[in-house]
Amino acid sequence: MLKKISLVILIIAYVAAGINHFIHPDGYIDIIPYYLPYPNILNYVAGACEVAFGLMLIFPQSRNLGLTLLIIMLAAFLPVHIAMVQAAPTRVNGYLITPLIAWLRLFLQPLLMMWLAWHHETKK
Numbered sequence: 001m002l003k004k005i006s007l008v009i010l011i012i013a014y015v016a017a018g019i020n021h022f023i024h025p026d027g028y029i030d031i032i033p034y035y036l037p038y039p040n041i042l043n044y045v046a047g048a049c050e051v052a053f054g055l056m057l058i059f060p061q062s063r064n065l066g067l068t069l070l071i072i073m074l075a076a077f078l079p080v081h082i083a084m085v086q087a088a089p090t091r092v093n094g095y096l097i098t099p100l101i102a103w104l105r106l107f108l109q110p111l112l113m114m115w116l117a118w119h120h121e122t123k124k
Contacts, residue, residue, distance in 0.1 A: 007057060007119055014054030014070065021047025027093035033083045049073060057119070067116045074113050081106040 021028050025043050032039040053073065056066025081102070084090070088102035097105075 003119065006115070010116065010119070011054050011057045014050050014057070018047045018050030018052075018054060021050065024093070027095075030092045031080050031084060033079060046073070046077075060121075064120055067120050071113045071116050074109050074116075078106075078109055081109060 021043050025040070028043045028046070029039045032042055036042060049069070050073070053066045053069045056062040056069070084092075084097060085099070085102040085106055088097050088099040090097050090102075
């Protein structure tokens with residue numbers, strides 16, 4: 001039962017986060033490192049991927065792939081969080097990101113990866 005509730009939370013969270021890339025793009029664009037080209041496009045691609053990968057978690061046939069893709073995406077976002085640690089204190093979309101908040105965001109990434117991995121099913 002706990003695992004089902006956890007899966008539903010992941011689905012809702014990733015689909016909502018993905019949609020939020022389209023509703024509030026500035027907050028995401030502000031944290032894309034300067035050395036990555038086309039931040040507007042990267043933001044929308046990331047949002048679309050979060051929605052698509054989150055929806056893949058609904059179906060048992062695509063769940064493992066969706067979990068794997070989300071883990072890879074979280075790993076790909078690590079440079080964003082490292083840059084945020086380096087820049088802290090800073091303002092992102094009007095919010096103050098203190099060093100503590102930046103470090104917490106960075107350490108949250110591996111925890112999210114482990115949470116996703118917990119749902120990965122092995123073939124018997």
